[in-house]
Amino acid sequence: MKLFPHQEKALDETYEKNRVAYYLDMGLGKTFVGSEKMWELNTSYNLVICQKSKIDDWKEHFETHYDYKVIVFDQQKITSIPPESVLIINYDKVWRRRELLQLKKFTMMLDESSTIKNESSNRSKFILKLRADNVILLSGTPTGGKYEELWSQLHLLGWSITKKLFMKQFVIQEWDDRNSKFNITGYKNVDRLKEKLKKYGAVFMKTEEVFDLPKVNGQIVKVASTKQYKQFAKDHIIEIGDELLLGDTATSKKLYLRQLASVYNPHKLQYVKDLINSTSDRIIIFYNFKKEYAALVDLIDKPISMVNGDAKDLTAYEQYEDSVTLIQYQAGAMGLNLQKANKIVYFSLTDKSELFEQSKKRTHRIGQERPCFYYYLLTAGSIEWRMLEVLKERKDYTDALFEKEEIK
Structure with missing residues (x-):
């Protein structure tokens, strides 16, 4: 070898x-x-x-x-x-x-x-x-x-x-x-x-210290917010269809704010769909929750690969240049070699600094010959902006930190 x-x-x-x-x-x-x-x-x-x-x-x-x-x-x-x-x-x-x-x-x-x-x-x-x-x-x-x-x-x-x-x-x-x-x-x-x-x-x-890898380009995409997000941020409770989202603890409030900024935001889902349809290149999408995965699969009309807690199938990624690979942070932010792609879309952010840093290296690694692009989709006025700030400081966005900022 x-x-x-x-x-x-x-x-x-x-x-x-x-x-x-x-x-x-x-x-x-x-x-x-x-x-x-x-x-x-x-x-x-x-x-x-x-x-x-x-x-x-x-x-x-x-x-x-x-x-x-x-x-x-x-x-x-x-x-x-x-x-x-x-x-x-x-x-x-x-x-x-x-x-x-x-x-x-x-x-x-x-x-x-x-x-x-x-x-x-x-x-x-x-x-x-x-x-x-x-x-x-x-x-x-x-x-x-x-x-x-x-x-x-x-x-x-x-x-x-x-x-x-x-x-x-x-x-x-x-x-x-x-x-x-x-x-x-x-x-x-x-x-x-x-x-x-x-x-x-x-x-x-x-x-x-070892290689001159291609340039990295980060792009923040500001996505319109929703009435539901603003209502929940104010009242800590909202009904969406037959679901009741109740933010009675810092943990639950943080969770639902993140989901309201991602899977419950039709503007973000539409942006992802438009972005996927705008290129014939491979795209990697990072997400957190099963609901996000289900929503993303519904809107994608291209070959799909996935890495999550239930399945790992990179067949489409390997075989099709226009494939979309959906990766759950916990299951795939570490270790995967995905340098055939040079575009990563962050549909939602992880709250773990290590997973965030690792995720960026899935494409920016040995064998990558093209500039790498990271698209951070952030809902306007949402928790996601503060999360990104904290992650860039290489810190976790913990429930305790969220609660402390809420008190302020």
Whole structure:
């Protein structure tokens, strides 16, 4: 398998290490670097933990480029594991497979290792208990800009610093009298943190350090609002057809404001339809909710591909230049190679910074030869404008932030 020079460099820098983290920017080919490192470590048993949407990609990758026996662990019951094998399982199921705790003398690879940023989650606690001899972490956004979420990955790399000491040394916190808790306001000693990470096998690499990719063009499209949005923003309750939208909590109000700005806005749906019909190029559309998917499918008259929690089918994307690919953030913002397209439409915005940043790299990556265009469809006077501001700051637009702004 022929690697790019930057991929060989990452492997050379970590040749003598058996616990490594390849924090390569999205599009730099972490899959190839990680799998080559696994091959170099040469253990008989290997475990790959990834997102559900990436299982088939990893299976195909290993079957194409290596001689491993590939076993998708969430699709079959296993009584014994043959040597020279790779087990593949998704994050949502791994912690339910208690038999993995018995596995010894193996290499573990975590694809998108930022998934274990919450060390108190079932998946993270289980993964931290696994007795892997070797560890490979892969991520383009290991922290999503939040260094406090790095601790679980540090633990796997062998840095046995406590969470309390880590927070004290690298995170700035201020006491919030109103909510009786500490709020994170910034970071300190970041250069020292990165140097320490390098000593523990972490390699950081940005796209601009390696390739001159085509220009990125972002375009904000202002879409007319609706009476329903304005009424709900004022009264926190509205009936639409046979549905009652009741914003009696910050969470529900935020949710319905987002939906009223997207799927319940006929002006936005019409704009998407016109945009799709105005080009013969491939288009990628990111969305959040099942209702949005249903509405988008109804208005599209071209070949459709989709990646969501229920299905992944990229046949139309691969075969038709005028196809439309609908991607739900949670299922497809990470890991997909979609550089055949150069146009992404954000029908609605995610409230997760990491998913937002990852989504933009689906088209702007190695192999892209054309300028990339991002169309952000924002309903006038809606919550979407503030969401985009926060996402550009690489922060999550949380329920707590929404509630705080509502009080103001």
